[in-house]
Amino acid sequence: MKIGVPTEVKNHEYRVSLTPAGADKLVAAGHQVLVQAGAGANSGFEDGAFAAVGAEVVADAEGVFAGSDMVVKVKEPQPQEYGLLREGQLLFTYLHLAAERELTGAMLECGASCFAYETLEVGGGLPLLTPMSEVAGRLSIQEGAKYLEKPMGGLGVLLGGVPGVPRAQVVILGGGVVGAHAARMACGLGADVTLFDLDVDRLRYLDEVMPRNCRTVFSTPMAIREHLETADLIVGAVLVPGAKAPKLVRRSDLKRMQTGSVIVDVAVDQGGCVETTRPTTHEEPTFVVDGVVHYCVANMPGAVPRTSTLALTNVTLDWTLRLANLGARAAINESEPLRKAANVIAGQLTCRGVAEAFEMRLVPAAEAVRALP
Numbered sequence: 001m002k003i004g005v006p007t008e009v010k011n012h013e014y015r016v017s018l019t020p021a022g023a024d025k026l027v028a029a030g031h032q033v034l035v036q037a038g039a040g041a042n043s044g045f046e047d048g049a050f051a052a053v054g055a056e057v058v059a060d061a062e063g064v065f066a067g068s069d070m071v072v073k074v075k076e077p078q079p080q081e082y083g084l085l086r087e088g089q090l091l092f093t094y095l096h097l098a099a100e101r102e103l104t105g106a107m108l109e110c111g112a113s114c115f116a117y118e119t120l121e122v123g124g125g126l127p128l129l130t131p132m133s134e135v136a137g138r139l140s141i142q143e144g145a146k147y148l149e150k151p152m153g154g155l156g157v158l159l160g161g162v163p164g165v166p167r168a169q170v171v172i173l174g175g176g177v178v179g180a181h182a183a184r185m186a187c188g189l190g191a192d193v194t195l196f197d198l199d200v201d202r203l204r205y206l207d208e209v210m211p212r213n214c215r216t217v218f219s220t221p222m223a224i225r226e227h228l229e230t231a232d233l234i235v236g237a238v239l240v241p242g243a244k245a246p247k248l249v250r251r252s253d254l255k256r257m258q259t260g261s262v263i264v265d266v267a268v269d270q271g272g273c274v275e276t277t278r279p280t281t282h283e284e285p286t287f288v289v290d291g292v293v294h295y296c297v298a299n300m301p302g303a304v305p306r307t308s309t310l311a312l313t314n315v316t317l318d319w320t321l322r323l324a325n326l327g328a329r330a331a332i333n334e335s336e337p338l339r340k341a342a343n344v345i346a347g348q349l350t351c352r353g354v355a356e357a358f359e360m361r362l363v364p365a366a367e368a369v370r371a372l373p
Contacts, residue, residue: 001324002032004068006061007039010075010298012282014042014305017072017093019313022320024053031324032056036064043309065089072320074312075299076103087111088373090328092320094118094132095343096269098244098357099279107344113328113372117316119242119351120341126241128319128341130177131311133266135301137181137237140264141189143295144170144233147262147286153293155260157232160190167192171227173219173248173273174237175202178266180210182235187211194227224248228256236265236273242343243353244271251275251289259291268296271357332369339365346371 003026005018016039018026023033033055037047047057058064065071065084073093077085079102085091088111095116097104107114117128141159148168150156161167170186172179175197186193187210195210196219197203203216210216217223228234228249234257238245245267254276267273268280276289279298286295301308323331323338328345331338343351345368348361355362 001069001327002034002067003320003324004058004064004071005033005035005039006064006071006073006081007036008074008302009061009078009080010302013075013299013302015074015302015309015312016040016043016045016305017074017312017316018320019043019309020045020049020053020055022313022317023050023055025317026321026324027054029321029325031321034058034064034067036061040309043305045309070324072316074302076100077106079106082106082110085110085112089113090323091115092117092316092323094269097343097351097354098242099269099271101358104344104349104354104358104360108347108349111347112344113342113346114344115323115328115331115338115341116242116343116351117341119343119353120319120337121241122337128315129239131315132301132308133177133239134181135304135308135311136266137178137235138185139300139303140178140182140235140237140266141170141185141233143285143297143300144235144262144264145189147264147293147295148233148260150260153260153286153288154262155232155258159186159233167213168232169230170194170233170235171224171231172196172235172237173224174239174267175199175206175216176237176239178239179235179237180206182237182266183210183214186233187214191233196224219248221248225253225256228253231257232261234261234263234274236263236267236277238267238273239270241353242351244357245273247273247275249274254290254292257290257292260293262293262295264295266300268298272296329369329372332365342368345369
């Protein structure tokens, strides 16, 4: 199979979907790899490194898409890429369709078989989402600390305080991978951290493993509202796989917060868990609503592409190889994880969370695959 690796075109997206080591493994397995010129440069991987392992370096995106049976990306296709996808082609990337109806419509219209990293499930876990959630969780505290600085519009509060001065109050909504990594980073910087979740067993575990400056709270709307009043930094870390994130903080709740406090909504890819969230970019990362600074960058790990690219390829490579070896039909029929990763097959929506988000017709992947040539 011919596997294409285009340059990412989302705003300030510096990652690449495949390392030279990954290309080497795919070529050794008998596949051809087409890499757009410069695709890996921002992650520290030059064209020559790909060529040295047998990949073909192609001048432009049009050439990569046109010459590939399967396209492997990092982020969802951008509008300028919609027309490059074609019927019968495979797409493997982060899709996050439930947050964007226009994108969903474009993927249905193009006829490609679209598999999403974020809905590939193994044993109840999301292995292809985990490393980027780890990165985003840690970054959320770095960015939150920066935007709490007065020149950035924040309160002018240092997360860890100093002797004799109170520490910042950090509230984290969600105790999954993002939330746990955010909490550990915030605790390490000396903040007072409150971590919310609905799963009592998860809270029990987090209570045991987190530092003593982290407390756990069972999540209810009332409890969240009460903690908003003293929070300096809020991190939205909620995930419902494949579906829109629930709104845990409403517009009216912002009035409870201090002017200059900061929200970092990592759930923005899934629509955000704060009602006032809207996607921002690394170029213009923040906006202010009711005096509260919102940081809602939809591709946070793109800011640290070297780390993110290596971490991503570590987990996606074997699944990329499996999908390439099997093709869409056999992948769906023979692999439960890849069947769950299938979001759009032959112009039909196969992901329940997306169908529910937009009230669209759901077709089980095992049924949709019959329409493939």
